[in-house]
Amino acid sequence: MTTMRAVVAVGQSYDDPLAHLVLDRSYPRPEPRAGWTRVFVKAASLNPHDLWTLRGVGHPAERLPIVLGCDAAGVTEDGREVVVHPVLGEPRRGGGDETFDPRRSILSEAFDGGLAEELLVPDHMLVDKPSSLTFSQAASLGIAWGTAFRMLFTRAGVKPGDRVLVQGASGGVASASIAMARAAGAIVTATARSEEKMRFAESIGAHTAVAHGERLAEKVDVVIDSVGEATWRHSLRAVRPGGVIATCGATSGAMPAAELQRVFYQQLSIVGSTGCTGGEFEAMLRLVESAGLSPAHEVIAFDEIREGFARLDSGEVRGKIVVDMA
Numbered sequence: 001m002t003t004m005r006a007v008v009a010v011g012q013s014y015d016d017p018l019a020h021l022v023l024d025r026s027y028p029r030p031e032p033r034a035g036w037t038r039v040f041v042k043a044a045s046l047n048p049h050d051l052w053t054l055r056g057v058g059h060p061a062e063r064l065p066i067v068l069g070c071d072a073a074g075v076t077e078d079g080r081e082v083v084v085h086p087v088l089g090e091p092r093r094g095g096g097d098e099t100f101d102p103r104r105s106i107l108s109e110a111f112d113g114g115l116a117e118e119l120l121v122p123d124h125m126l127v128d129k130p131s132s133l134t135f136s137q138a139a140s141l142g143i144a145w146g147t148a149f150r151m152l153f154t155r156a157g158v159k160p161g162d163r164v165l166v167q168g169a170s171g172g173v174a175s176a177s178i179a180m181a182r183a184a185g186a187i188v189t190a191t192a193r194s195e196e197k198m199r200f201a202e203s204i205g206a207h208t209a210v211a212h213g214e215r216l217a218e219k220v221d222v223v224i225d226s227v228g229e230a231t232w233r234h235s236l237r238a239v240r241p242g243g244v245i246a247t248c249g250a251t252s253g254a255m256p257a258a259e260l261q262r263v264f265y266q267q268l269s270i271v272g273s274t275g276c277t278g279g280e281f282e283a284m285l286r287l288v289e290s291a292g293l294s295p296a297h298e299v300i301a302f303d304e305i306r307e308g309f310a311r312l313d314s315g316e317v318r319g320k321i322v323v324d325m326a
């Protein structure tokens with residue numbers, strides 16, 4: 001068969017992103033390319049990034065149609081079990097860090113992504129799948145856990161004993177941040193929009209969970225904020241003088257008040273973070289394995305992807321949604 005199942009963005013609409021989502025059963029299989037490896041995808045996860053692509057945010061219309069999917073785990077033609085490091089960049093162009101390469105891209109931005117039966121990626125984007133992880137666990141990690149790892153340890157410099165506030169509980173990045181900060185010896189508080197999500201945060205590693213915006217008993221050293229406008233004001237107030245706020249996303253809006261007086265008077269560091277290097281990705285996998293972390297996720301079938309994206313968009317997911325592509 002020269003065709004395969006693939007999840008394709010064929011157009012863009014900010015207000016109705018799923019209008020241009022196609023679950024294609026006869027998409028062309030990728031053509032071989034020197035220096036690139038074919039992966040038979042076993043599992044791939046859904047991300048807000050796919051919805052941004054369908055909304056027309058950060059993805060030019062000229063690059064359509066494109067197969068969605070920032071994360072994948074599968075098997076190569078020679079039988080190697082792999083997980084894809086989702087960032088493609090040239091370290092030399094980024095001063096030794098591929099995430100700083102001005103031409104960096106994330107899987108599904110510059111070429112077809114992982115939500116397909118087959119994926120072709122540059123060889124160096126493949127990392128051996130830890131044997132203790134299932135394909136669906138491995139496919140949960142990718143962009144959410146990789147980004148959380150870099151945000152926590154490289155950009156915000158979290159150390160054992162640090163007090164860390166994670167805004168959000170159920171999200172892919174938030175749940176990864178809670179689990180890894182706890183595993184690294186931090187004292188973790190999470191915020192959530194409901195009692196049920198607060199209990200979820202505690203079940204995956206938060207010492208305490210509070211409602212969004214609630215005043216904390218003690219200020220924190222680091223805030224991890226992937227939510228944006230809905231939590232930014234709280235993030236600025238929850239951090240101690242000289243503390244760090246790390247941001248990687250703006251699900252609820254990207255234009256909160258800057259509150260510059262608070263930033264300079266409290267001497268806050270605000271750091272952005274995107275993706276992770278290959279080295280950070282491998283370190284994240286080692287941390288997950290050695291600490292015995294189990295990424296919160298649910299597995300759905302190919303035919304359930306549209307409904308999966310609708311639930312992701314409405315905030316109903318706990319952790320990640322992974323598609324069984326085998």
Ligand SMILES: NC(=O)c1ccc[n+]([C@@H]2O[C@H](COP(=O)([O-])OP(=O)(O)OC[C@H]3O[C@@H](n4cnc5c(N)ncnc54)[C@H](OP(=O)(O)O)[C@@H]3O)[C@@H](O)[C@H]2O)c1
Nearest residue numbers: 048147168169170171172173192193230249251252274275
């Ligand atoms: N820069 C990067 O490299 C990078 C990488 C990954 C993700 N991102 C971005 O980061 C963001 C989060 O990604 P994700 O995968 O974690 O998404 P997700 O799984 O959809 O999670 C969304 C999170 O945002 C919270 N949230 C959403 N709307 C909210 C609102 N109105 N008020 C309060 N909380 C709200 C949710 O909190 P509750 O738990 O309380 O529901 C949840 O924790 C997205 O915008 C994504 O595009 C960026």
